[in-house]
Structures are given as structure tokens and as C-alpha cells.
Amino acid sequence: xxxxxxxxxxxxxxxxxxxxxxxxxxxxxxxxxxxxxxxxxxxxxxxxxxxxxxxxxxxxxxxxxxxxxxxxxxxxxxxxxxxxxxxxxxxxxxxxxxxxxxxxxxxxxxxxxxxxxxxxxxxxxxxxxxxxxxxxxxxxxxxxxxxxxxxxxxxxxxxxxxxxxxxxxxxxxxxxxxxxxxxxxxxxxxxxxxxxxxxxxxxxxxxxxxxxxxxxxxxxxxxxxxxxxxxxxxxxxxxxxxxxxxxxxxxxxxxxxxxxxxxxxxxxxxxxxxxxxxxxxxxxxxxxxxxxxxxxxxxxxxxxxxxxxxxxxxxxxxxxxxxxxxxxxxxxxxxxxxxxxxxxxxxxxxxxxxxxxxxxxxxxxxxxxxxxxxxxxxxxxxxxxxxxxxxxxxxxxxxxxxxxxxxxxxxxxxxxxxxxxxxxxxxxxxxxxxxxxxxxxxxxxxxxxxxxxxxxxxxxxxxxxxxxxxxxxxxxxxxxxxxxxxxxxxxxxxxxx
Amino acid sequence: xxxxxxxxxxxxxxxxxxxxxxxxxxxxxxxxxxxxxxxxxxxxxxxxxxxxxxxxxxxxxxxxxxxxxxxxxxxxxxxxxxxxxxxxxxxxxxxxxxxxxxxxxxxxxxxxxxxxxxxxxxxxxxxxxxxxxxxxxxxxxxxxxxxxxxxxxxxxxxxxxxxxxxxxxxxxxxxxxxxxxxxxxxxxxxxxxxxxxxxxxxxxxxxxxxxxxxxxxxxxxxxxxxxxxxxxxxxxxxxxxxxxxxxxxxxxxxxxxxxxxxxxxxxxxxxxxxxxxxxxxxxxx
Ligand SMILES: Cc1cc2nc3c(=O)[nH]c(=O)nc-3n(C[C@H](O)[C@H](O)[C@H](O)COP(=O)(O)OP(=O)(O)OC[C@H]3O[C@@H](n4cnc5c(N)ncnc54)[C@H](O)[C@@H]3O)c2cc1C
Ligand code: SF4
Ligand code: FES
Numbered sequence: 001x002x003x004x005x006x007x008x009x010x011x012x013x014x015x016x017x018x019x020x021x022x023x024x025x026x027x028x029x030x031x032x033x034x035x036x037x038x039x040x041x042x043x044x045x046x047x048x049x050x051x052x053x054x055x056x057x058x059x060x061x062x063x064x065x066x067x068x069x070x071x072x073x074x075x076x077x078x079x080x081x082x083x084x085x086x087x088x089x090x091x092x093x094x095x096x097x098x099x100x101x102x103x104x105x106x107x108x109x110x111x112x113x114x115x116x117x118x119x120x121x122x123x124x125x126x127x128x129x130x131x132x133x134x135x136x137x138x139x140x141x142x143x144x145x146x147x148x149x150x151x152x153x154x155x156x157x158x159x160x161x162x163x164x165x166x167x168x169x170x171x172x173x174x175x176x177x178x179x180x181x182x183x184x185x186x187x188x189x190x191x192x193x194x195x196x197x198x199x200x201x202x203x204x205x206x207x208x209x210x211x212x213x214x215x216x217x218x219x220x221x222x223x224x225x226x227x228x229x230x231x232x233x234x235x236x237x238x239x240x241x242x243x244x245x246x247x248x249x250x251x252x253x254x255x256x257x258x259x260x261x262x263x264x265x266x267x268x269x270x271x272x273x274x275x276x277x278x279x280x281x282x283x284x285x286x287x288x289x290x291x292x293x294x295x296x297x298x299x300x301x302x303x304x305x306x307x308x309x310x311x312x313x314x315x316x317x318x319x320x321x322x323x324x325x326x327x328x329x330x331x332x333x334x335x336x337x338x339x340x341x342x343x344x345x346x347x348x349x350x351x352x353x354x355x356x357x358x359x360x361x362x363x364x365x366x367x368x369x370x371x372x373x374x375x376x377x378x379x380x381x382x383x384x385x386x387x388x389x390x391x392x393x394x395x396x397x398x399x400x401x402x403x404x405x406x407x408x409x410x411x412x413x414x415x416x417x418x419x420x421x422x423x424x425x426x427x428x429x430x431x432x433x434x435x436x437x438x439x440x441x442x443x444x445x446x447x448x449x450x451x452x453x454x455x456x457x458x459x460x461x462x463x464x465x466x467x468x469x470x471x472x473x474x475x476x477x478x479x480x481x482x483x484x485x486x487x488x489x490x491x492x493x494x495x496x497x
Numbered sequence: 498x499x500x501x502x503x504x505x506x507x508x509x510x511x512x513x514x515x516x517x518x519x520x521x522x523x524x525x526x527x528x529x530x531x532x533x534x535x536x537x538x539x540x541x542x543x544x545x546x547x548x549x550x551x552x553x554x555x556x557x558x559x560x561x562x563x564x565x566x567x568x569x570x571x572x573x574x575x576x577x578x579x580x581x582x583x584x585x586x587x588x589x590x591x592x593x594x595x596x597x598x599x600x601x602x603x604x605x606x607x608x609x610x611x612x613x614x615x616x617x618x619x620x621x622x623x624x625x626x627x628x629x630x631x632x633x634x635x636x637x638x639x640x641x642x643x644x645x646x647x648x649x650x651x652x653x654x655x656x657x658x659x660x661x662x663x664x665x666x667x668x669x670x671x672x673x674x675x676x677x678x679x680x681x682x683x684x685x686x687x688x689x690x691x692x693x694x695x696x697x698x699x700x701x702x703x704x705x706x707x708x709x710x711x712x713x714x715x716x717x718x719x720x721x722x723x724x725x726x727x728x729x730x731x732x733x734x735x736x737x738x739x740x741x742x743x744x745x746x747x748x749x750x751x752x753x754x755x756x757x758x759x760x761x762x763x764x765x766x767x768x769x770x771x772x773x774x775x776x777x778x779x780x781x782x
Contacts, residue, residue: 205585205718206716207535207538207539207543207585208539244583244584244585245521246586246588246718249525249586249587249588250521250522250525250585250586251521251525272718272719273719273720273722273734274720274721274722276725282732283725283727283732283748283751283754283755284754285754285755288722289721289722289723291720291721291722292721292722295715295716295721385757386754386755386757433718433719433737434737435718435719435737
């Protein structure tokens, strides 16, 4: 465990906790005592030092902090937080175990519903899920005052680090399941169908399994070792992992089913296909999709270029990142770490509309990312060599709410100005990758190229199931995982027939 | 061992041919498709290489590459019996093969390698094949025999006149296009600048032209957009929409600039690699 820079004296905190515990044991701990406990801050790496470090920024609670934070939970009879959780983790109950110091038990409860707590504790947008509904937050009319459910989840998961047991596997059924794509959805399907005794093969196009958790979300937010541990568990369970295998090209779904004997196929290939803005100058050298920028940096370790890693990445001084989601924050913070002097985050709407997790926005600001809201590029400017030298932007103001309920940004005529940048990273979302569609006749897709499924994640093709971003459009880790759970259940039911 | 190099030969000073074990790719591949390879399993750079041929029985695919940067230099070091880090594919859409009539196949430099399976498939489909092969100098010319034996007519040119005609490929291409009847299709593969000028020639004669683009790639599955090019004014991804496009629609100038993007960094990597080899004595064989 790293040592934590905490402002409050540890002994003081410890004493405070003991007092609370004693009171609780005597049945005298009142809600007002719980409200009085200050929300526990997450210890983090120093903002200046971490500008040059790839290692994880948020360091995790100490035991005392975790138990104090857990004591803030009112143990509501109706537990509204559970309703906000996409996979219905029994939040109240696991938090209750943490106050008692029963951390293993807490993790067991979480694992009933979520297979990847160390990941979800770190990357879930809790402030719009469980923590949005939390009674404590409601009482203070501030979501930031809610119980930090995500941090507690992470605490319980990190303690078991490496010690998590390998789930038991039922006797062989002799049936073969193919899982395509090793993102969170695929990992869950592989685990759950393997547990039922099926012979499971996980196919991944890249040379490393893990999906977006490996090539998209950076090390400083989600250490790759955590994802690797989950992959190792799959291996121990006997899941066969085949990398460098592109379903649709190396083998088609039809071949897997008709020739290779797979009776069920789960398609979890993610979103893929980055969107560009369609403005002038997007082909200039120095314009990247966030996917490319982050993949080069994460998976190919371009930041170690010349030190064993061979994938080059532009050496940028002034970077503009376009977008306001998690992907944009990740790209901006990665640019800071790759040595950019100035990183601008350019977003059409205002900060309130940003879809990124609050914590990521805060971390980005602490690290010096400059937020340029209500601005949007009109064109990217290049020099004779075709390199980016600037970006012409327009200023915006917020108008009437649109279909999504967010206020629509409206360009202010004549407000053009030039931003001096040498690199532009486009992080405005992803469309659906057409590869499976091109190569799987008979599978139904909607107009955006997403696979159509029923409530059990069954597709229009018998034996084929799908979930995650390829079904939902761009979603989240927890939603992909939740669909994986549902799909695995459907597979297990159908194969038992 | 997976991805083992079962056969290796050097075609010219900097051009190597390897047969690599990749049975599923050998089975699935069609003319015009490519693979992503890396010399290392973990940290290596991923580069696209066109599949120049395959042996389904042996389960091998044939790759021909030119030593230009660090990654290809590293690949050139791997001996017969050694292995690549990985091979993923086949990627890209296969070439559209049918009986067009007369097809003129133009290959420049290393582009001659990916051209071979296409020329073969065109011949098999019943086309008359005229091939034009170009190289800077005699020693750099590859696959001449294979082309002369499959083509109905073959023309060889070198920039310096050390072999065949002293000309650029565009010169005989223009002559062939000027014939009556003119060819029904041209396929041009080579350096971007060569493809650009070939397309200018064929456009004048109204000969439809296919080119195969070898841009920078990362994933090769449509995920990163690094391979994007402008075709007919629209952004297209070479790895999923290509690699073959209507040459008359491709914006070669934009593409050439993008391909130059990493030149300096690549030079640096190659230098570091060479320095490193000297230190550990790898170059003393
Ligand atoms: C930079 C970034 C930051 C994000 N931050 C967050 C966050 O903070 N919180 C959050 O909840 N979500 C976040 N997301 C979104 C989240 O990562 C995704 O919603 C989630 O990973 C989707 O999971 P999935 O199961 O659909 O598969 P993915 O994780 O998308 O993985 C799909 C896998 O399938 C492979 N594949 C694709 N095609 C084929 C094929 N034909 N054959 C074989 N394999 C194939 C791909 O290589 C990939 O590994 C972020 C996404 C990105 C890009
Ligand atoms: S809503 Fe908040 S206070 Fe109530 S049980 Fe859930 S976490 Fe605890
Ligand atoms: S190589 Fe990444 S999209 Fe084509």
C-alpha cells in the first residue's frame, strides 16, 4: 500500500472512527452523527508530479478512511442507491460489511452482481448512477456529498488484490461457446458460460486482451495490471484466449458455427470506427482520432518510444482536444503526460453539459488542461508541409434544449478566432464498426449499424447473442458488463435445452 | 511455435521474402488482402503488409517487405526458423476479380510484390495481362520471372537504364493506353507518387484504374482512423474500405503528406536500433 498524503492527522481519524464504532455498538449512533462525518477525500498523486507520470492518479482509501466513509451510509430501508446501479449491486449491504471490517464479505456481495469491481470502482460514472440517488446527497442537495460508493467498491476490490479465488467450473457439457471481443462484456460472458461447464474460446483482434480497458482508458486511470488479473482468472478457469484473430476476416461467424462447432456466439466487438467532424483540414498531419492517440500511447506504449516501444507518436507542444466526454479527458491528460506545454479542451457546450465523470474533469483541471467551453472548430489550418499550425474556432452560446434535454449550442456569427496549436485530437464519439455487418448476412442491424437484440441479448440469428457498445452505441463498462451477464444467462439456458 | 518463418530469401539488397506459418490466414486470404504483423509479441510496432501468396497445405503465407525503418530492419534480422511476434488477418476487402478483357498491371519498387497475386488472379479469370515493372536500378527489380511467365506481354523499365528500358513506368503505360483498343483496366501499385502519375496518364485515356494504398495503420480493423484517406472528397479508411480504391478519386497529395508524418521519428528509431545492435554485437555475424 502506498503511503498517503492526508491533511488530517491519522491518529485523530482513527480515534474518531473508534468513537463512532463504540456509539454504533451501543446503538446510539444517530443519523445526525452520520451526517456530521466529513466526506472522505480520495488521496491522489501530487498534481504537478503526475503531469509526468503514467502511474495511477487516485491512490485509494486507507482502511480508516474507508470505514469512516462507510459510516456515512444511513443503511436506508429502501436503499435507493441500488435502483441507480445498472447491475443492482446490493450497495447498502456491502457498505454495511465495510463498517464492520468484514471486507471479504463486502467483496462477495459485490461479486454477486459485478464481476469487475476493481474496474467499475474506478471508471463508473457513479454521480449519475448510484450516488445520484443516495439519500445523504439528497439531504445536502449536493451529489458530491453522497456516500462515495465507487471508492468503497474499489477499496473492497483492491484489498483482495491477487487473492480473489478462481470461480468453480461445472463438469464439462461438451458444448462450445465463442466470445468475440475481450472487452468487459466479453470477459463476463466468458466467465459465466465457462462456469456452467461449456468449452469457451475468447477471440480478440488485437494482440492483447482487455478491449477498451486496455487500449483506450489510460494507465493513470485504470492500471493495466488490474485488467490483466481478470484475464488471468479466465485463463485459470480454462477459457481459451486467442488473440490476433479477427472474426469476419480470419473466420466468419458462420464458419465458427458451421465448421468449427461453436453452438453459441457472443458478439462484443465494441464501437470502433471513430467519428471525425468533417471539417476542412482533418487530413492534415497532426490530426488524430482519440482512439488512435490513446491506442498508440496505451497499447503500443508510444510514450516509451525509443526505449523498447516502437510506435511513434507526434511530439506535440500545443494540443487541442475536441469533445467533453471521458475519452476527451483521457486524451487531454495523456497529451499532458507526453510533454505538451499547452493542452486545450475545446467543447461546444458548457461545463455542466459535459458527459465526463466529475472526477476526471477535476483531475484534468488540476493537471493544467485549459478548458475552452462554448467553442468549436470551423477548420484546421495547415502549412505547406501539410502540418497543423492552428485551428479556426467559433464561439457559441446556449439556446433552447434539444431532444437530449441539454441546451443546444448556437454559433455566434462573426466570432471566429484562431487557436495556435500543432496537434488536434478528435474525441467526438464512435460509430459502429461495419466488419461484422459486412461479413454476417442474416444478422439484423439498425440504421446506425448497431446489432438489434431482444431483452435477453439474443440477436436475429439463432445461437448468436450480442451486447456492449456494438448494441448500445457508445456506452459504459458497467452497461457492457450488465449485458454480458444477461447474454451469458441466455446462452446457458439455451444450451441446456 | 506460432508464426514461424519457414522460408526466407533476400530478393535484392533491401527486399526480403518470407513464408510464415499462419494457417487460418492462408486459408481465408484472397488477392489484394493484407495482414498486420509485428516482429515482437508485446511492444513492437504494428505494420501492414500485403499477402503476396499463400500455401494452404503448408499453412503459410508469403510476405515481401523492404527494409526501410526500424521495424522492417528488425524483421529482416529474424532468421529462417525464427518467428514473428504475431500476424493478424487477412484484412481489407479482396480485389474485385472478373474478366475485364485486357488488364495492364503496373508495379513499382516493392509494389511489384502485392501486384503479383492480383495479376495471377486476373490471368486466371481469363484476362489478357500486360505487365509493366519498374525499379530504380537492376538490382532492385524483383519477381521478374514470375511476371514474365504469367503475362501475355511484359515490359521492364529502370530509372537508370541498367536493365530493360530507361524510363519511368508512366512512359510504357501511356503507350499501352494509346493502343487501340485501349486496355479495359489498369492496376497500379507502388510508391504513392508513382500511383499518382499513373492515374494522371490513365485518366487522360479514360482507362479505369485501381490502386492499392499502403498507408500508416495501427489496428487495421477500422478502430483508429489513422489510415484515413480522401477518396472522391470523402474520408475513407484504407483498412476496412480498401486497400483498393478507384485511383482517379484518390487525393494522393494529402495521402503523401500523411505518410511522411513519422519520417523523422522513424529515422531516429532506426538509428537507435542500429546503435543498440552495435553495442550488443548483433551485426557481427
Ligand atoms: C478512452 C475511453 C475512456 C472511457 N472511459 C470510460 C469510463 O470512465 N467509464 C466507463 O464506464 N466507460 C468508459 N468508456 C467506455 C467503455 O470503455 C466501453 O463502453 C466498454 O469498454 C464497452 O465494452 P464492450 O464489451 O462493448 O467491448 P470493448 O471494450 O469495446 O472491446 C471490444 C473488443 O473487441 C475487439 N474486436 C473488435 N472487432 C473484433 C473482431 N471482428 N474480432 C475479434 N475481436 C474484435 C476489439 O479489439 C476490442 O478489444 C471509455 C471508452 C474510451 C474509448
Ligand atoms: S442511498 Fe446512500 S445512504 Fe442510503 S443505503 Fe444507499 S449509499 Fe447508504
Ligand atoms: S488502421 Fe486503424 S482504422 Fe485503419
